[in-house]
Amino acid sequence: MDVPAYxxxxxxxxxxxxxxxxxxxxxxxxxxxLVLDLKxxxxxxxxxxxxxxxxxxxxxxxxxxxxLEIGAMTTITExxxxxxxxxSYAHGLLADAAATLPDPQTRNRGTVGGSVVAGTDIAAxxxxxxxxxxxxxxxxxxxxxxxxxxxxxxxxxxxxxxVIAAVGVPPGTAHGAHVRRPVPATLAxxxxxxxxxxxxxxxxxxxxRVAVCGGPRPARRVPTLERALTAGVLTAxxxxxxxxxxxDASGEYRAHLAWVLARRAMARARERTGPTA
Ligand SMILES: Cc1cc2nc3c(=O)[nH]c(=O)nc-3n(C[C@H](O)[C@H](O)[C@H](O)COP(=O)(O)OP(=O)(O)OC[C@H]3O[C@@H](n4cnc5c(N)ncnc54)[C@H](O)[C@@H]3O)c2cc1C
Numbered sequence: 001m002d003v004p005a006y007x008x009x010x011x012x013x014x015x016x017x018x019x020x021x022x023x024x025x026x027x028x029x030x031x032x033x034l035v036l037d038l039k040x041x042x043x044x045x046x047x048x049x050x051x052x053x054x055x056x057x058x059x060x061x062x063x064x065x066x067x068l069e070i071g072a073m074t075t076i077t078e079x080x081x082x083x084x085x086x087x088s089y090a091h092g093l094l095a096d097a098a099a100t101l102p103d104p105q106t107r108n109r110g111t112v113g114g115s116v117v118a119g120t121d122i123a124a125x126x127x128x129x130x131x132x133x134x135x136x137x138x139x140x141x142x143x144x145x146x147x148x149x150x151x152x153x154x155x156x157x158x159x160x161x162x163v164i165a166a167v168g169v170p171p172g173t174a175h176g177a178h179v180r181r182p183v184p185a186t187l188a189x190x191x192x193x194x195x196x197x198x199x200x201x202x203x204x205x206x207x208x209r210v211a212v213c214g215g216p217r218p219a220r221r222v223p224t225l226e227r228a229l230t231a232g233v234l235t236a237x238x239x240x241x242x243x244x245x246x247x248d249a250s251g252e253y254r255a256h257l258a259w260v261l262a263r264r265a266m267a268r269a270r271e272r273t274g275p276t277a
Contacts, residue, residue: 004038008050012057012165015049016138020161022047027163029073029114032106057113057165060084065171072113072133072164076101076122079112090129090169092272093176093194097125100180102187113164119151119218121192125178126167127151127211127221128194134166144168148211151218174198174207177268179261180214183248189214191243191254193261195229197269205230208266212258215251216244225262 062084180192243254
């Protein structure tokens with residue numbers, strides 16, 4: 001294996017410079033996914049740019065109406081422990097998704113930005129919450145795009161040399177939950193379903209966003225599940241080739257799970273509204 005060079009700049013401009021000066025350089029966050037990719041030789045990386053010393057990428061800020069601004073290098077432990085998060089409407093969904101990281105060590109090291117790029121359970125929760133990423137590039141370039149769009153394989157995503165500086169959760173009132181089925185051997189998700197839902201006074205679903213994760217494809221929104229849950233149908237809608245199969249499960253099994261787990265997530269979200277909804 002070619003061993004990549006390593007640098008740990010002390011500020012964001014230094015990190016952006018290092019990334020843009022070396023073609024193929026990658027940001028290093030918690031390393032859970034990136035180091036695995038290196039060991040499996042999924043990709044050749046000439047330079048790892050460690051973002052761990054960049055102070056402006058850390059921390060959580062509270063905004064109006066339960067909105068959150070989460071620094072990309074905030075660890076999952078820091079995220080759920082921050083006092084702004086339990087006060088936010090997004091807390092249930094984020095806490096469920098954080099709990100999918102199997103132990104304190106992984107939560108202490110895994111970051112919000114790395115989890116978004118990896119497209120796992122945290123990313124599914126953020127898509128359900130309609131979250132955005134604040135992207136920074138060299139020369140002061142800034143742009144914002146949705147997590148959904150960032151992970152869409154048909155969209156351009158991040159350009160070389162760009163980093164996610166923060167993740168923004170918009171203000172809202174939805175209740176949410178994330179439910180998943182883990183792979184016993186690795187504790188990664190066979191399938192996970194994140195639901196953010198608002199209810200009418202009579203308990204009917206007013207609106208919902210559903211995102212799924214699991215298997216080779218990154219987390220993504222599933223309008224078919226949203227329509228089925230909003231209509232309250234009891235039979236699984238056709239999900240086509242929503243999932244790919246791999247060594248853990250077939251695509252068909254994942255699609256079946258997605259419907260079952262999305263309904264469970266909806267039921268848990270409803271419980272979180274309290275006794276009246
Ligand atoms: C055994 C185990 C089981 C796990 N199970 C789950 C699970 O079930 N569900 C779950 O959600 N998580 C799970 N995780 C955690 C999850 O894999 C990581 O937290 C996450 O995927 C990667 O986060 P990281 O900070 O380690 O990122 P890294 O591995 O450092 O980076 C991942 C990718 O993101 C890029 N990147 C990182 N930060 C930025 C940034 N700011 N801007 C641009 N690009 C960036 C990197 O270049 C790389 O391509 C598990 C981890 C382990 C070790």
